[in-house]
Amino acid sequence: MEQRIFNIGSSVEKAVMWLTEHFGPVFDVIKDNGNGLIEGFENLLLFFPFYVVIALLIAVAWYKGGKGVAFMTGAGLLFIYGMGFWTETMQTLALVLISTIVALIIAVPLGILSAKYRNLERWIRPMLDLMQTMPAFVYLIPAVLFFSIGKLPGAFATIIFAMPPAVRLTSLGIKEVSPEVVEAAKSFGATPMQVLLKVELPLAKNSLLAGVNQTIMMSLSMVVIAGMIAAGGLGEKVLEGINNLDIGLGFESGLSVVILAIILDRITQSFGATKKK
Amino acid sequence: MPESNIKIEVKDLNLIFGKNKKEALSLLANGETKSKILQKTGATVGVNNASLEIYEGEIFVIMGLSGSGKSSLLRCLNLLNNPTSGDIIFHGRSISKMNQNELREVRRTGMSMVFQKFGLLPHRTVADNIAFGLELQGVNKEERLDKAHKSIENVGLQGFENKLPSELSGGMQQRVGLARALANDPEILLMDEAFSALDPLIKAEMQNELLDLQEKLKKTIVFITHDLDEAIKLGDRIAIMKDGIIEQVGIAEEILTSPATPYVKAFVEKVDRKSVISAETLMFKNMEVAHIKKDGPQSIMRKMRQKGLSSLPVVNEKQEFIGFIRLRNVLKVTKDSSLNLSDFVETNVASVYSHFTVEEMLPLIADTHFSLAVVAEDSGKLLGIVTQTSLIIEATKYNSEEIELLQEEAQEI
Ligand SMILES: Nc1ncnc2c1ncn2[C@@H]1O[C@H](COP(=O)(O)OP(=O)(O)OP(=O)(O)O)[C@@H](O)[C@H]1O
Numbered sequence: 001m002e003q004r005i006f007n008i009g010s011s012v013e014k015a016v017m018w019l020t021e022h023f024g025p026v027f028d029v030i031k032d033n034g035n036g037l038i039e040g041f042e043n044l045l046l047f048f049p050f051y052v053v054i055a056l057l058i059a060v061a062w063y064k065g066g067k068g069v070a071f072m073t074g075a076g077l078l079f080i081y082g083m084g085f086w087t088e089t090m091q092t093l094a095l096v097l098i099s100t101i102v103a104l105i106i107a108v109p110l111g112i113l114s115a116k117y118r119n120l121e122r123w124i125r126p127m128l129d130l131m132q133t134m135p136a137f138v139y140l141i142p143a144v145l146f147f148s149i150g151k152l153p154g155a156f157a158t159i160i161f162a163m164p165p166a167v168r169l170t171s172l173g174i175k176e177v178s179p180e181v182v183e184a185a186k187s188f189g190a191t192p193m194q195v196l197l198k199v200e201l202p203l204a205k206n207s208l209l210a211g212v213n214q215t216i217m218m219s220l221s222m223v224v225i226a227g228m229i230a231a232g233g234l235g236e237k238v239l240e241g242i243n244n245l246d247i248g249l250g251f252e253s254g255l256s257v258v259i260l261a262i263i264l265d266r267i268t269q270s271f272g273a274t275k276k277k
Numbered sequence: 278m279p280e281s282n283i284k285i286e287v288k289d290l291n292l293i294f295g296k297n298k299k300e301a302l303s304l305l306a307n308g309e310t311k312s313k314i315l316q317k318t319g320a321t322v323g324v325n326n327a328s329l330e331i332y333e334g335e336i337f338v339i340m341g342l343s344g345s346g347k348s349s350l351l352r353c354l355n356l357l358n359n360p361t362s363g364d365i366i367f368h369g370r371s372i373s374k375m376n377q378n379e380l381r382e383v384r385r386t387g388m389s390m391v392f393q394k395f396g397l398l399p400h401r402t403v404a405d406n407i408a409f410g411l412e413l414q415g416v417n418k419e420e421r422l423d424k425a426h427k428s429i430e431n432v433g434l435q436g437f438e439n440k441l442p443s444e445l446s447g448g449m450q451q452r453v454g455l456a457r458a459l460a461n462d463p464e465i466l467l468m469d470e471a472f473s474a475l476d477p478l479i480k481a482e483m484q485n486e487l488l489d490l491q492e493k494l495k496k497t498i499v500f501i502t503h504d505l506d507e508a509i510k511l512g513d514r515i516a517i518m519k520d521g522i523i524e525q526v527g528i529a530e531e532i533l534t535s536p537a538t539p540y541v542k543a544f545v546e547k548v549d550r551k552s553v554i555s556a557e558t559l560m561f562k563n564m565e566v567a568h569i570k571k572d573g574p575q576s577i578m579r580k581m582r583q584k585g586l587s588s589l590p591v592v593n594e595k596q597e598f599i600g601f602i603r604l605r606n607v608l609k610v611t612k613d614s615s616l617n618l619s620d621f622v623e624t625n626v627a628s629v630y631s632h633f634t635v636e637e638m639l640p641l642i643a644d645t646h647f648s649l650a651v652v653a654e655d656s657g658k659l660l661g662i663v664t665q666t667s668l669i670i671e672a673t674k675y676n677s678e679e680i681e682l683l684q685e686e687a688q689e690i
């Protein structure tokens with residue numbers, strides 16, 4: 001390494017260490033509960049026979065997206081099952097869904113606040129930029145330091161990585177709501193909460209759904225990477241393929257990720273489209 | 278209009294946008310202009326020391342060019358804009374001193390607003406849009422749809438209840454806007470260029486409907502427009518604004534006939550006065566009159582000769598107008614004492630009330646040589662006369678010399 005003039009890395013390291021030292025018990029609690037939640041969800045998906053889960057997903061796809069999406073969902077999942085990756089796919093799906101939900105729980109309020117308070121937005125924006133452009137692997141390091149390896153640190157890294165687009169799109173959606181409509185609501189005596197619930201969020205719906213979609217997609221890509229820290233699922237299979245130079249395994253597990261991605265993408269997109277009439 | 282029923286009172290209102298409000302305010306108090314203040318402080322003057330009284334049941338129009346501060350002023354009334362200084366008194370209370378709850382109450386039941394670009398909720402049906410104000414008040418669904426329905430009938434939107442705003446034309450959307458405002462049954466309607474986004478024909482139609490509705494509902498309406506014709510058509514009284522200052526307040530005719538400032542004068546010059554200027558303004562009150570009982574032919578003739586008139590209006594002993602008499606007929610009577618003066622009074626002539634406009638009077642001079650007699654609506658007494666020349670002056674903008682010139686030329690031809 002070349003001569004350095006200052007050392008940011010070491011301060012970040014110190015900060016992370018300080019956190020692990022002082023908040024160790026907190027992290028443990030999070031870890032235990034979080035792991036329980038993720039595994040519970042996994043077990044739920046795996047408790048039912050594969051055809052029940054597939055039928056359920058087809059039903060959702062049909063209801064929201066119509067025949068085409070339903071057919072693709074069914075065919076794709078059967079294909080995955082046929083390749084023998086059902087268990088891994090369900091593990092990945094569980095991790096993706098949990099991460100997405102947590103990411104949204106944090107991101108949507110943050111997006112709303114940053115749309116309303118310019119000062120807050122000024123702080124949040126560069127942080128989002130940083131979070132989005134930082135190579136995804138880097139998140140694995142603090143994740144492991146806080147929570148060691150496993151599913152929860154995988155989810156932790158995923159949540160951080162997948163959150164930014166949801167914050168941005170929520171904020172954008174709310175800012176794009178016509179000021180005249182908001183003003184109209186106020187002029188009729190709406191409380192700030194009524195403005196949010198009855199005007200801003202419904203009108204920002206498409207943008208919000210785009211945010212959900214993006215978050216799911218980013219979660220999926222991160223969950224695969226999280227295979228490196230023993231988060232299980234398809235990611236671990238991909239990794240195994242790489243480590244053993246097993247091109248067949250690598251291709252099949254990679255293909256499963258792609259199929260899952262397409263299915264999730266189409267289903268979430270159809271949520272936005274159907275309501276438009 | 279009874280002045281005692283003041284619905285809303287604006288007192289020394291100033292509104293300044295931007296930073297340096299204090300500095301701008303003190304400059305304003307020293308009489309600096311809007312552009313100077315913008316230069317010096319970077320603050321924009323929205324409203325400059327406005328005072329107004331808006332009476333119950335009137336349509337009060339605020340008009341002025343773009344940027345003159347009409348919206349700024351209107352939005353102060355329900356505190357969408359927070360006045361920098363001054364007061365707005367509604368029901369004896371200062372609106373700017375109310376807390377959030379009280380303010381919401383005023384917005385929910387006191388004043389409703391209609392917006393230029395409608396401001397409808399695109400994801401809700403017409404009925405749900407109209408019931409929106411009631412929904413905010415927590416009125417239950419059944420009751421609010423019931424009330425919304427009345428409002429729907431008022432503006433003629435039956436059959437459109439379940440459509441989305443995007444499926445309606447602009448005129449229809451604004452009906453929804455109006456119905457939404459009326460559904461709350463507010464005391465005051467605030468309408469900010471409510472018809473400006475509509476096609477001319479639809480606009481005229483909406484104006485008429487608003488007038489019809491007002492006839493029925495008798496709300497207090499504050500209506501903003503940059504269209505003087507609209508202001509004249511709708512306004513019981515009109516305020517003209519420029520650079521945040523209220524230049525003049527008055528009924529249309531006052532503003533047209535005695536503009537308070539050069540700006541107002543320039544502003545109203547372009548307007549079509551025919552529909553505004555009334556007999557009241559044009560008539561001569563101190564005209565010579567022939568009293569059919571009291572005056573003999575000699576004295577009538579003297580009156581005519583003195584003034585160089587060829588005819589006189591005739592009244593009976595109760596001062597009621599009965600017709601005109603011509604000089605040549607008076608002459609006949611003076612020469613032949615067997616003739617009776619009252620037989621020569623021409624009674625089949627047009628008379629008008631004082632509120633008749635030039636537009637309404639012009640057709641009446643087509644087949645008469647006399648002036649128009651202005652009579653009182655209740656008693657039939659003669660109030661004055663409107664000469665044909667003054668009507669033509671009003672209608673054509675030629676002055677009397679020009680008219681004489683034209684007449685001479687015409688005779689030569
Ligand atoms: N939110 C705001 N911030 C800063 N300046 C404003 C704001 N709103 C209005 N102004 C300024 O205040 C002045 C009055 O504007 P206002 O909108 O009241 O005019 P208006 O008469 O309603 O014009 P229009 O016919 O275009 O609606 C203008 O100079 C305008 O630029």
Ligand SMILES: [Mg+2]
Nearest residue numbers: 347348349470
């Ligand atoms: Mg305006």
